[in-house]
Amino acid sequence: MQNVLLADGSAVGLREIRPDDAPAILDFHSRMSERTRYLRYFSPYPSIPERDLERFVKVDHQDREAYVIEVAQQIIAVGRYERLGPGSPDAEVAFVVEDAYQGRGIGSVLLEHLAEKAREHGMSRFVAEVLPENRGMLRVFSDFGYQVQRTYADGVVHLSFPIAPTERSRQVQESREHVTEARSIARLLAPRAVAVYGASASGQGIGAAMLGHLRDGGYTGTIVPVHRRASRVAGLEAYRSAADAGVTVDLALIAVPPEGVADALADAAASGAGGVVVVSAGFAEAGAKGAEAQHELIENAQAAGLRVVGPTSMGVANTDPSVRLNATLAPALPAPGRVGFFSQSGALGVALLKEADRRGLGLSSFVSAGNRADVSGNDLLQYWQDDPRTDVVLLYLETFGNPRKFARLARRMSRIKPVVAVASATRPRGLLGGRPVPDADAVTALFARSGVIRVDTVQELFDVGLLLTHQPLPAGHQIAVVGNSSALSELAVAACRANGLSVAEGYPHDVSPQAGARELAVALSAAAADKNVDALVAVFAPPLPGQLADESGDFVEAVADVARDGEKPIVSTFLLGSLPAGVPAYPSVEEAVRALARVATYADWLRRPPGVLPELSGVDPDAADVEALPSELLAAYGIDVVPSTLAGSDAEALAAADRLGFPVALKAARGALRHRIDLGAVRLDLADEDDLRTAYASLARSFGPDVLVQSMVAPGVACTIEVREDPCFGPIVGFGLGGVASELLGDVAWRAAPLTDRAASALVDEPRAAPLLRGYRGSAPVDRAALIDLLLRVGRLADDHPRIRSLTLNPVLARPDGCSVLHAAAEIGPAATRADTGPRRLL
DSSP: OEEEEOTTSOEEEEEEOOGGGHHHHHHHHHHSOHHHHHHHHSSOOOSOOHHHHHHHHOOOSSSEEEEEEEETTEEEEEEEEEESSTTOSEEEEEEEEOGGGTTSSHHHHHHHHHHHHHHHTTOOEEEEEEOTTOHHHHHHHHTSSSOOEEEEETTEEEEEEEOSOOHHHHHHHHHHHHHHHHHHHHHHHSOSEEEEESOOTTSOSHHHHHHHHHHHTTOOSEEEEEOSSOSEETTEEOBSSGGGGOSOOOEEEEOSOGGGHHHHHHHHHHTTOSEEEEOOOOSGGGOHHHHHHHHHHHHHHHHHTOEEEOSSOOEEEEOOTTTOEEEESSSSOOOEEEEEEEESOSTTHHHHHHHHHHTTOOEEEEEEOTTOSSOOHHHHHHHHHHOTTOSEEEEEESOOSSHHHHHHHHHHHHTTSOEEEEEOOOOOSOEETTEEOOOHHHHHHHHHHTTEEEESSHHHHHHHHHHHHHSOOOSSSEEEEEESOHHHHHHHHHHHHHTTOEEOTTOOEEOOTTOOHHHHHHHHHHHHHOTTOSEEEEEEOOOOTTTSOSOHHHHHHHHHHHHHHOSSOEEEEEOSSOOOTTSOBOSSHHHHHHHHHHHHHHHHHHHSOOOOOOOOTTOOGGGOOTTSOHHHHHHTTTOOBOOEEEESSHHHHHHHHHHHOSSEEEEEOSTTTTTOGGGTOEEEEEOSHHHHHHHHHHHHHHHOSOEEEEEOOOOOEEEEEEEEEETTTEEEEEEEEOSHHHHHHTOEEEEESSOOHHHHHHHHHOSTTGGGGGOOTTOOOOOHHHHHHHHHHHHHHHHHOTTEEEEEEEEEEEETTEEEEOOEEEEEOSOOOOTTSSSOOBO
16 A cells, blocks of 8 residues: 545555455445446446456456555545557556545546556556546646647547656656645644644643643644543543544644554544644654554554654644644744744754744744654655745754655755755765765765755754844855954954855954944944945954943944845854844854855855756667666667777787777776776787787786777776765766776765756866866866766666666766767666655655
């Protein structure tokens, strides 16, 4: 059973049909209106004959497949395909949805899953027959993102369309995914009624605390305490079951012992709830038995169509005045504001809310995911993208359930609203292809290229959040440092340089320690008006006792006025009192500048236009055989590898040279040495038989008898291109220059596949040794466009074939007239799990 979301955000179950579904199919058919049966079967079809029923429920799951959609273990939709003849690439597709569930996106979900299954078994086209008056069905096909061909004959519309994913179909699928996931979260954060399980009549315990916080926070909906015996709880009428309250319960809070969670979840489902927040502990965090119980909990929730926050969640909150939902363990929430906050940690949740309140960081909504068994940060990104009350997103992450999807969503979200994340820098264990995956610095860089502002600590999370919430983005990296303390100013200058910021000409500007608030205000205003300044750092040390009149309030206003009225961001280290809301103040200069640098880097990313996936000529994914030689696999993507032949004796080497044609190169065949000119493992430009025999004898003595004989190509700058299947990002492409020094220093740039034109261009420029490609000490620049084209093709290959565990092109010789791939090696394994591919499903 898989959980999928419908257009209204409700969850349903999807699975393959089974022979024992026959009674349920008959029941499903009996609930259909006569019109629905007519539109599906082109006749009233009042009952299903026994022979048809058997054929409906018995399929081979290859040439014939059928999926059912269930709600509360009741079938409410069926979709199927059937191949049109043995080996045919075409299959007929059809589906039918119960009347009460029509118009909720079920048809498109079924079509996505059927298309994926058909492609797996060699089908490439769907055909369908639809009555002209069945406009809903025709719309499902036409809106699917494929090129649908229509013909009309004999009173029926005949449809035909290829089912290979297209850029348009992916966009349609992702758009629907966004809407459904956002709506499922909206129902949790703006519930019409909340049921509370586990609130004791005595007022003691976690459940009672949550109910009290919900009530005292001014929740505008209906609170439904559920209690087996008590008639009133916390002054509210209590019910034996949530359904007895006679209201639509959208959200249930479950704070009962772990053994009672299943019963509470079932009761919530019976009341029509859309989701539950499980505060109870004793699940995956408690060991193997708890993990098994958590798995069963999620299975039951999916079968009931419920979304689950937790277990071990500390709750959810929405500060919208029309909702005022404090369904958390925190007695009070921070003030309403423009920040959406997601915390995976349940244990830290209350402390995080308290710190946000202390720092003056107003929240729009908050979710603590706990064990993150279902609802994750990805779901909240979908919701916050369109939430008009959220301008900034803060994420406290401990693990990534679907990091590839996270990177995609964050890349889209960050173009609209900034995303700040504190996440573990620990890399998953293991080596790929005998080489380590990129280190934590590379992962941080990959996040940055998705637009995410990654920080190291919770404190920094709030530092950056405050700046983004209250100040504009900087237009560049030129910083004006203004203050009344030369010591603090020098610290600020050093911090700017350490964080990649430049101090603008004429700064730092220090007013005298004896200067009053007016002089400070004038200096700050002048810096804000300076066209060569992009942002301000204000540092202020309190005067000595008796040095100035009591002007503390005036000094505060001097900074606040510039912050409120200017178009440039200002951060401050203000060691005198507190600043008004809207002025980001930090306890140290280093913290202030670091936050500013993080935001400046994000602003740089935002100014760069997003790249595109360009069309590539000569690419035929269907012709690519991952079991073939790497050169043959690469050829399907328009990548030529210079031919080479393995030889085990001088005679074999000579025969190979005769076939290839002199001059040739001779290389030691051992993988780690074949490109090591510095060790003598490569002999170049062998013009004739004598040269070859002499070179072979020398190589054989030092490296063994096996050699590679290869046609000579013009010299160039040696480069390396790699593909790895990264545990966090899926396939990633690395580029660096050849040589021991580059390998030793890890001078390789990485990007997630597939590569956009901008990503491929950045890869070429990013290694520290990249100046060698642009012409160094009189050498001619290489053909940069050829390198970019090669990287684009490798990125497309990596994205298309999950079985490629690693791929190395080394060396690649880049020259002014193009580039040549001299060697390629690949490691093929089982298809890697890429959770962000295929039809929509909750993972």
